[in-house]
Amino acid sequence: MTETADQLLSHTIPDCQWISQNSSNSSSMTSTYPQFPDNVKEWIEFFQNVKLKQYPILGGQFPIFPTEEGSLRVKGEAKTRFYTNVLLPVNTLLQQEKQEARFCQASPEFLGHFDFILCTKDSTVAKMPLEIETCHNLNLCGHNLWKIYRCADSSQITDPNFKFEKKILSQIFFEMACNGLHYGILSNYNDTYFLKREETSPTTLYVTRVIQSNDVDPTLRECVYYISQLAINDNTSNILDLIMLDNYSSNYSDNSDVSDNPDYLDDDYPLRKTGNSKKIVTSSSKGITKPVMHINKKKKKKH
Numbered sequence: 001m002t003e004t005a006d007q008l009l010s011h012t013i014p015d016c017q018w019i020s021q022n023s024s025n026s027s028s029m030t031s032t033y034p035q036f037p038d039n040v041k042e043w044i045e046f047f048q049n050v051k052l053k054q055y056p057i058l059g060g061q062f063p064i065f066p067t068e069e070g071s072l073r074v075k076g077e078a079k080t081r082f083y084t085n086v087l088l089p090v091n092t093l094l095q096q097e098k099q100e101a102r103f104c105q106a107s108p109e110f111l112g113h114f115d116f117i118l119c120t121k122d123s124t125v126a127k128m129p130l131e132i133e134t135c136h137n138l139n140l141c142g143h144n145l146w147k148i149y150r151c152a153d154s155s156q157i158t159d160p161n162f163k164f165e166k167k168i169l170s171q172i173f174f175e176m177a178c179n180g181l182h183y184g185i186l187s188n189y190n191d192t193y194f195l196k197r198e199e200t201s202p203t204t205l206y207v208t209r210v211i212q213s214n215d216v217d218p219t220l221r222e223c224v225y226y227i228s229q230l231a232i233n234d235n236t237s238n239i240l241d242l243i244m245l246d247n248y249s250s251n252y253s254d255n256s257d258v259s260d261n262p263d264y265l266d267d268d269y270p271l272r273k274t275g276n277s278k279k280i281v282t283s284s285s286k287g288i289t290k291p292v293m294h295i296n297k298k299k300k301k302k303h
Contacts, residue, residue, distance in 0.1 A: 002061035005093050009057070009221045012214045013085040014069040015190055016078075018135035036173045036203060040149040043196050043206035046227075050218040055229040058096055065089045072135070078189040079115055079132045085213075087116065087130075090225050094232075101232050103130065112175040118231055128231035129175045130185040131168070138188045139163040145193055145207045173197070173205050183231040185224065189213065192220055194227050 067085045072078050087103040094101040099120045107117045107126040116130040140148060141159045148164055172184050176197055184195040190213050196206040211223055218226075 001064050003064050005058045005060070005062060008062050008065070008089050008093065009225055010216075010219055011067075011089075011221060012216060012219050013067050013221070015212070015214045016069060016081060017071045018139075018188075018190070019071050019073045036170050036177065037197070037205040038203040039201075040146040040169070040205050040207055042144070042146050043194065043208045046194055046196075046208045047211075047218060047223075050223050050226045053226075055226065058093055060096075062089075062092055065092075072189060075132060075134050078134060078187075082132060082187060082189050083116070086221055086224055090221060090228065093225060094228060097232075099232050101127065101228065103228075109179075110175075111178050113171070114175055118228055120232060126179060126181065127234070128181060128183045128185065128228065129172060129179075130187070131172045131175075133168055133186070133188050135163070135188045135190065137163055137165060138168055138186070138191070140191070140210065142210075144209055145169070169205070177202065181231070182234055183227055185227065192223070194223060 065085075065088060068081055070081075072081065083103070091102045100122070101118060101120045102123070103116045103118050104123050105116060107119050107123060109124065110117055110126040110129070112129075114129040115132045117126050118128040118130070119126055139161055141157075141162045143157065143162070149166065149169060168186070172186055172195065176182065176184050176195070182197055182199075186193045186195060186207075191210045192212075193210060194208045197204065198206070211218070211220055213220055
């Protein structure tokens with residue numbers, strides 16, 4: 001059996017229940033990322049633009065992809081489920097286009113840790129990072145991400161299921177900024193957020209309201225396809241060339257087991273590293289500096 005591209009994207013995916021754990025799993029995040037972004041705002045027009053279908057949908061017939069259901073316990077299960085139910089069908093459409101783009105798990109040009117990366121040209125040109133978190137680290141319980149990030153004291157939220165750590169957002173913003181990329185995706189499988197940064201305000205991150213796995217008009221697949229088109233057709237900007245300091249080398253390990261730091265819940269949390277002078281200088285930031293690590297300017301070719 002086959003279906004059109006429009007039908008393929010219009011399917012919702014199963015809502016999968018996360019199984020509670022006795023302690024949060026911080027292994028999915030590196031221990032320290034730059035104190036980015038300075039500001040987080042709502043990406044207001046995103047969903048309306050998805051509905052307008054600004055990018056043409058391919059003609060022809062495509063296979064019907066079965067979806068996987070079942071509960072989730074760890075990040076690896078969420079990654080597999082997201083790839084099977086969302087990325088694999090979207091990849092089928094993207095690879096039919098002239099850029100031959102696809103989501104993969106490796107890119108030689110990409111700086112930093114990521115779960116999936118949208119690439120073009122046989123996976124050699126990185127276009128957009130996608131980070132998967134567990135519900136034990138990211139569960140806003142209906143709160144908007146841009147409001148939570150600006151909140152001075154998240155402990156005022158009494159819902160016991162609420163989980164949020166600022167370093168999650170810092171990580172994906174770092175990956176976008178240090179690779180000259182303007183778009184990103186953050187998800188715990190059931191809840192997904194779409195991200196954008198602009199050259200005119202390089203330390204501001206725009207984030208959508210949540211879209212859930214079983215939402216319609218638009219569906220999660222439609223949103224992923226739309227932002228993929230934005231990223232594919234975007235010209236990368238000047239990137240940040242990271243000079244790795246000795247006491248930061250472990251921060252990019254997939255096996256980081258550093259416990260969660262409550263300082264990340266404060267808007268102006270201090271970076272608790274000593275022994276080195278650290279700052280960021282970006283080629284497009286117009287002198288903006290941050291007390292984290294030294295960055296050299298390095299231009300990335302436009303693709």
